[in-house]
Every structure is written in structure tokens, then in C-alpha cells.
Amino acid sequence: MEKLKLLAPAKVNYRLDVLGKRPDGYHELRMVMQRVGLCDEISIALSGTPGIRVTCGKVGVPDGPGNIAWRAADALLKLSGKETGIDIAIDKRIPVAAGLGGGSSDAATVLMGVNQLLGLGLSDERLMEIGVKLGADVPFFIFKKTALAEGIGDKLTAMESMPGLWVVLVNPGIHVSTAWVYQNLILTEKGTDTIIRGSYGTAAEVAGLLSNDLEPVTCGKHPLLNELKEMLLTAGAAGSLMSGSGATVFGIFEDEEAARRAAAEIAAARGWFAVAVPTL
Ligand SMILES: C[C@](O)(CO)[C@H](O)COP(=O)(O)OP(=O)(O)OC[C@H]1O[C@@H](n2ccc(N)nc2=O)[C@H](O)[C@@H]1O
Ligand SMILES: Nc1ncnc2c1ncn2[C@@H]1O[C@H](COP(=O)(O)OP(=O)(O)OP(=O)(O)O)[C@@H](O)[C@H]1O
Structure with a gap:
């Protein structure tokens, strides 16, 4: 069965302005978001045994459905209607609950990887729509460019030019x-x-x-x-x-x-x- 090894990078916020609070409790933001070269390593493999299995083995990060990567795989598997199994192993390098978007990046990477492995052909725009339901930071990691992020963080515009730092x-x-x-x-x-x-x-x-x-x-x-x-x-x-x-x-x-x-x-x-x- 086919297998992918992917890198899920961390982010920093060069800027984070909170503009207001929405009726649903989320906040309207204006941010500048930058990906950086500290990455979780994620392997994704299709399996003949139905079901999704996520293992991480890091204290504070749940295995199974509590993991945002599991929920990302589940969303795409349900949408595909396929019966296949998916095995995901996360080698966690990004500090957890640290403001570096590690969970969101894992979820984005799994959405892109499962899309490829299952041959679903979903566009990045469609993956971002699915991703924002998992977490506000997820679309940014599918966008893959330094971005001005507005709305709850999901309305993304590429910065024209940023220095490599x-x-x-x-x-x-x-x-x-x-x-x-x-x-x-x-x-x-x-x-x-x-x-x-x-x-x-x-x-x-x-x-x-x-x-x-x-x-x-x-x-x-x-x-x-x-x-x-x-x-x-x-x-x-x-x-x-x-x-x-x-x-x-x-x-x-x-x-x-x-x-x-x-x-x-x-x-x-x-x-x-x-x-x-x-x-x-
Ligand atoms: C702090 C940042 O990482 C900056 O990039 C993000 O704004 C947070 O992104 P995230 O962790 O992917 O956010 P979610 O998992 O969707 O939400 C986590 C919590 O933050 C709050 N939240 C998140 C985004 C936003 N624009 N307004 C919010 O108030 C939500 O109410 C929720 O209680
Ligand atoms: N794949 C995952 N990686 C990290 N944390 C995860 C994962 N799946 C679920 N979690 C849970 O999500 C919580 C937040 O983790 P995460 O590392 O994404 O926070 P963060 O870096 O502060 O994110 P953000 O910058 O988006 O606010 C953790 O307490 C952890 O239990």
C-alpha cells in the first residue's frame, strides 16, 4: 500500500491584531503569519484494515480521535465514501500548546496527504474550507505562503515580498x-x-x-x-x-x-x- 512521509512546519505570528468579537465567540483578526523550518514528521499509509489509527507517543498529545490529525483524516475519508484504512504516525518536534500551530499544521498536512493518497483531486480552496472547521489556523498551512490572515484567520492574502530571516x-x-x-x-x-x-x-x-x-x-x-x-x-x-x-x-x-x-x-x-x- 502507498505511503507518504511529509513535513508539517510550525508558524509564528509577526503580527496579531484582534479587531472584535463575533456573536459565535470567535474573534475577528488581522495577522501576518510566517511558516518556519521546525517541522513535525508525518507518515500516512493506506491500509486494508478499515478505520483510522493515529499514533504520536508524545505526552500531552492524544492518540486516536482526540488528535486533530485523526479528525482531518476522518473528514476526508467520510467525504470520499471509501472503505480503506488510514495509518498515521506523528513524530512531534513542534512544542505542544505553544502558539506555534503544531496541531493545525499536522491537520493541514494530513488533509493534503490523504487527498493525494485517495486520489480525491480536491482543490486547496476546498481543503481550506474543510480545514477551517477543524481549527482557525489550518487553512494557512494549506495556503503555504507568508500571509495576511483576516476573518478568524482563514481569509488569506499572500504577502508580496518578505525577507528570508x-x-x-x-x-x-x-x-x-x-x-x-x-x-x-x-x-x-x-x-x-x-x-x-x-x-x-x-x-x-x-x-x-x-x-x-x-x-x-x-x-x-x-x-x-x-x-x-x-x-x-x-x-x-x-x-x-x-x-x-x-x-x-x-x-x-x-x-x-x-x-x-x-x-x-x-x-x-x-x-x-x-x-x-x-x-x-
Ligand atoms: C492564536 C492563533 O494561533 C493565531 O494564529 C489562532 O488564532 C488560534 O488558532 P487555532 O488554535 O487553530 O484556533 P481554534 O482551534 O479554531 O480555536 C481555539 C480557541 O481559540 C478561539 N479563537 C480562535 C480563533 C479566532 N479567530 N478567535 C477565537 O476566539 C476559539 O474560540 C477557541 O476557543
Ligand atoms: N496533532 C496534535 N499536535 C499537537 N497537539 C494536539 C494534536 N492533536 C490534538 N492536540 C491537542 O491540542 C492542544 C493544542 O495543541 P497545539 O500544539 O496545536 O497548540 P498551539 O501550538 O498553541 O496552537 P495555536 O498556535 O494554533 O494556538 C494540545 O493541548 C493537544 O492536547
Whole structure:
């Protein structure tokens, strides 16, 4: 039986503006989302034994139907009407509940992989419609380009031009519930007149874009994250920010060596998860 091995990358949010709350509880957003080269490895194989099996073996990530990758495979299998079985193994490299979109990326990768393996021929637009029902971040990972994301995060426009940068991701092992962060956000009447351009040329220009309305909520509960942002700046980052709902904090660098040095220093000093990865 045919088998695929795929990489599911993480993301960071260069910008996350919350514009308002919708009647269904979701928030209207304006974000700039960037994929980075820290990836889960996913194997997907068709099997003669009906049913979907997902194994991950990472603490905090459920096997079976509790896994968003299982739900992604289930959605496509039901739509296809086929009787085949699907075996999915996830080698989890992306920190969990960390604001890096790991679960959403796994789901997007499984949608694309199962579409291919079952020969369904569904367009990316159709996969994004299916994906948004699994999680607001899923369509972005099917889009596969640095994006301005609006609506609940699913209305995507490609950025015209973005610099290739090095991103240092630091996660102090704090798990954050995205739902909790949105529930505890205090919406303020703030101007939304900051113009987000289609093109940015340097790390310094991207640093001017960095802002995240969810930061005060997560950093209020975990003040250590402010210290982490400072450490990244001291280590030479052009800018630093919390990603998504946190708790991962990232710094942007133009220079690979400087990024690798910063990650090694922070990992050695505090024993935290710290890696330097390129933007994709
Ligand atoms: C924080 C981000 O990662 C930024 O990219 C996303 O906004 C969250 O994306 P996600 O984890 O894929 O989101 P979902 O799994 O759909 O929702 C998780 C929780 O976040 C809340 N949520 C999510 C997206 C959004 N635009 N408004 C929200 O209020 C939902 O009410 C839900 O309680
Ligand atoms: N494949 C998966 N990978 C990671 N977490 C998963 C997966 N499937 C289910 N989960 C559950 O989803 C929760 C959120 O995980 P995830 O790593 O996607 O959060 P996140 O990185 O904060 O996402 P986001 O940036 O979209 O808010 C975890 O607590 C975990 O139990």
C-alpha cells in the first residue's frame, strides 16, 4: 500500500491584531503569519484494515480521535465514501500548546496527504474550507505562503515580498490554552489604522511590524515571557515577540550564525527549548 512521509512546519505570528468579537465567540483578526523550518514528521499509509489509527507517543498529545490529525483524516475519508484504512504516525518536534500551530499544521498536512493518497483531486480552496472547521489556523498551512490572515484567520492574502530571516524560538515549557487566552482578552477601542504593507525588505522592517494583542494576556499570567523577549534582544535579535497565544517567544535575525549563537546561549543558560530555524 502507498505511503507518504511529509513535513508539517510550525508558524509564528509577526503580527496579531484582534479587531472584535463575533456573536459565535470567535474573534475577528488581522495577522501576518510566517511558516518556519521546525517541522513535525508525518507518515500516512493506506491500509486494508478499515478505520483510522493515529499514533504520536508524545505526552500531552492524544492518540486516536482526540488528535486533530485523526479528525482531518476522518473528514476526508467520510467525504470520499471509501472503505480503506488510514495509518498515521506523528513524530512531534513542534512544542505542544505553544502558539506555534503544531496541531493545525499536522491537520493541514494530513488533509493534503490523504487527498493525494485517495486520489480525491480536491482543490486547496476546498481543503481550506474543510480545514477551517477543524481549527482557525489550518487553512494557512494549506495556503503555504507568508500571509495576511483576516476573518478568524482563514481569509488569506499572500504577502508580496518578505525577507528570508532566521527565527529563534524559545519555549520555557509553559503550556497555554488558546481558548483561555481569547476568553481573558480585554478588548479595547484601539485604532486599526496601522497599515500593513505587502512588502518588507529587512529584519529591521519586519521588527517594526511585530505586535501581538494576545501578549498582555499570556505575559500577565507568565511574566517570565517578558524576560525571555529581553534575552533575545540582548542576544542580538532585531525584534522579539510572543507567537500566537504563547507561550513561545521568538526573535528575528538576519544572520544565521547570530541566530544559532543566541539559541545555544539561551538553551545553555536556562535549559529551555531554544532553536534557530529559517523562515520558509
Ligand atoms: C492564536 C492563533 O494561533 C493565531 O494564529 C489562532 O488564532 C488560534 O488558532 P487555532 O488554535 O487553530 O484556533 P481554534 O482551534 O479554531 O480555536 C481555539 C480557541 O481559540 C478561539 N479563537 C480562535 C480563533 C479566532 N479567530 N478567535 C477565537 O476566539 C476559539 O474560540 C477557541 O476557543
Ligand atoms: N496533532 C496534535 N499536535 C499537537 N497537539 C494536539 C494534536 N492533536 C490534538 N492536540 C491537542 O491540542 C492542544 C493544542 O495543541 P497545539 O500544539 O496545536 O497548540 P498551539 O501550538 O498553541 O496552537 P495555536 O498556535 O494554533 O494556538 C494540545 O493541548 C493537544 O492536547
